[in-house]
Amino acid sequence: MESSSARSGGSTRREATRQKLYEAAVTLIAEQGFSATTVDEIAERAGVAKGTVYYNFASKSVLFEELLRHGVGLLTASLKEAAEQTARAGGSKVDALDAMVRAGLVFIDRYPAFTQLYVAELWRTNRAWQSTLMVVRQEAVAVVEGVLREGVAAGEFSDEIDVQLTAAALVGMVLVAALDWKSFQPERSLDDVHAALSRLLQGRVSGRV
Amino acid sequence: MESSSARSGGSTRREATRQKLYEAAVTLIAEQGFSATTVDEIAERAGVAKGTVYYNFASKSVLFEELLRHGVGLLTASLKEAAEQTARAGGSKVDALDAMVRAGLVFIDRYPAFTQLYVAELWRTNRAWQSTLMVVRQEAVAVVEGVLREGVAAGEFSDEIDVQLTAAALVGMVLVAALDWKSFQPERSLDDVHAALSRLLQGRVSGRV
DNA sequence: CTTTTTGCACTGACTGGTCAGTGTAAAAAT
DNA sequence: ATTTTTACACTGACCAGTCAGTGCAAAAAG
Numbered sequence: 042m043e044s045s046s047a048r049s050g051g052s053t054r055r056e057a058t059r060q061k062l063y064e065a066a067v068t069l070i071a072e073q074g075f076s077a078t079t080v081d082e083i084a085e086r087a088g089v090a091k092g093t094v095y096y097n098f099a100s101k102s103v104l105f106e107e108l109l110r111h112g113v114g115l116l117t118a119s120l121k122e123a124a125e126q127t128a129r130a131g132g133s134k135v136d137a138l139d140a141m142v143r144a145g146l147v148f149i150d151r152y153p154a155f156t157q158l159y160v161a162e163l164w165r166t167n168r169a170w171q172s173t174l175m176v177v178r179q180e181a182v183a184v185v186e187g188v189l190r191e192g193v194a195a196g197e198f199s200d201e202i203d204v205q206l207t208a209a210a211l212v213g214m215v216l217v218a219a220l221d222w223k224s225f226q227p228e229r230s231l232d233d234v235h236a237a238l239s240r241l242l243q244g245r246v247s248g249r250v
Numbered sequence: 251m252e253s254s255s256a257r258s259g260g261s262t263r264r265e266a267t268r269q270k271l272y273e274a275a276v277t278l279i280a281e282q283g284f285s286a287t288t289v290d291e292i293a294e295r296a297g298v299a300k301g302t303v304y305y306n307f308a309s310k311s312v313l314f315e316e317l318l319r320h321g322v323g324l325l326t327a328s329l330k331e332a333a334e335q336t337a338r339a340g341g342s343k344v345d346a347l348d349a350m351v352r353a354g355l356v357f358i359d360r361y362p363a364f365t366q367l368y369v370a371e372l373w374r375t376n377r378a379w380q381s382t383l384m385v386v387r388q389e390a391v392a393v394v395e396g397v398l399r400e401g402v403a404a405g406e407f408s409d410e411i412d413v414q415l416t417a418a419a420l421v422g423m424v425l426v427a428a429l430d431w432k433s434f435q436p437e438r439s440l441d442d443v444h445a446a447l448s449r450l451l452q453g454r455v456s457g458r459v
Numbered sequence: 460c461t462t463t464t465t466g467c468a469c470t471g472a473c474t475g476g477t478c479a480g481t482g483t484a485a486a487a488a489t
Numbered sequence: 490a491t492t493t494t495t496a497c498a499c500t501g502a503c504c505a506g507t508c509a510g511t512g513c514a515a516a517a518a519g
Binding site for chain 3: 262263288289290300301304309310
């Protein structure tokens with residue numbers, strides 16, 4: 042057999058179709074929400090027939106779940122990378138946090154629709170993909186929590202901070218600021234936005250430095 | 251005019267029905283999203299007939315829009331109140347910011363479902379109530395921006411801060427931290443959460459106390 | 460070489476159910 | 490007397506998921 046090996050070693054036809062469906066689904070769902078987006082729309086935007094969607098995914102919500110997993114996987118990898126690179130370069134934990142803020146901004150800059158969709162679905166309850174979302178959220182937040190904990194252990198951060206809440210707040214800060222940036226002042230540069238958040242992160246807002 | 255029968259303070263029967271419908275709609279839509287929530291469900295949860303929904307609101311989306319306006323109105327009032335009270339008591343602008351953080355937390359503590367729903371809809375595009383949402387968002391964020399600007403003018407905050415971005419980031423910080431609190435550690439007290447955010451706000455995370 | 464078979468990826472008309480919104484007549488509340 | 494609510498049957502658009510069938514290329518058979 043070995044049928045698919047006739048084509049290029051990398052991407053099968055199926056793989057390419059799935060990718061097109063992901064891309065179509067992510068923007069439509071970000072704009073309209075999951076329930077308001079029809080499978081017909083997704084198929085049309087992807088340039089395939091409706092049947093193809095069901096040939097590649099068991100259902101509309103399975104498509105969505107795999108989309109979520111895929112996207113948050115990218116984000117988590119990017120955050121880890123940022124933290125590790127800072128560590129390798131001998132940077133402090135604040136530097137690591139700062140690098141992660143930037144990594145987050147880069148991610149959102151690249152995948153704004155995914156970010157939108159993620160935020161919109163994260164705190165919903167009673168939805169089929171709720172558990173998937175929780176797992177996947179925890180992976181991302183855990184990276185930030187890890188850096189905070191190491192910082193506390195190393196005496197760089199006050200041991201009175203609440204790691205879990207602070208991590209959530211930091212994530213929220215970046216998320217909301219970035220979505221605002223993309224929605225309302227898209228002409229601003231990433232460096233600009235990064236600088237504003239750095240200032241806030243390092244407490245250089247009050248007190249004139 | 252039929253003002254003869256109007257009670258001052260105005261709890262007509264109609265008003266009460268509307269309120270019941272708001273309350274039913276807000277939790278259902280927070281859980282499931284707008285499109286996945288049916289008018290029949292809303293009516294049932296509110297304990298009224300379906301016809302009553304349409305007697306009181308022109309359509310499902312009009313009901314939702316008025317819900318949004320109503321909710322954000324409450325939040326904005328609460329933030330303003332916090333800022334003004336601090337000013338009257340002769341507090342600094344950091345104190346005002348801190349009071350607003352607390353007001354935000356109190357609001358979210360009281361109306362978690364509304365907050366959920368608001369976050370989920372805020373960055374959507376192409377939706378009927380998009381413009382309503384923008385107006386209403388700006389009102390709330392403007393309160394924070396106002397305090398920041400006054401702080402800069404008074405020399406309390408660095409004049410290098412980006413008011414708009416910083417305001418968005420602060421709102422995001424509180425929003426996400428609070429939703430996390432409600433979703434994952436609801437047993438924590440409001441004071442606890444407030445303390446964690448205050449620390450972050452005042453840059454007392456890095457550097458020993 | 461040629462014909463036939465097999466398996467994969469995809470197609471799009473169709474089905475059965477769902478749901479926003481309507482119409483109406485009668486009851487309840489003010 | 491008027492406003493508000495109820496109960497319930499109904500409509501028509503819309504949509505997730507299905508299924509019989511198409512196109513194609515590689516292998517197997519002749």
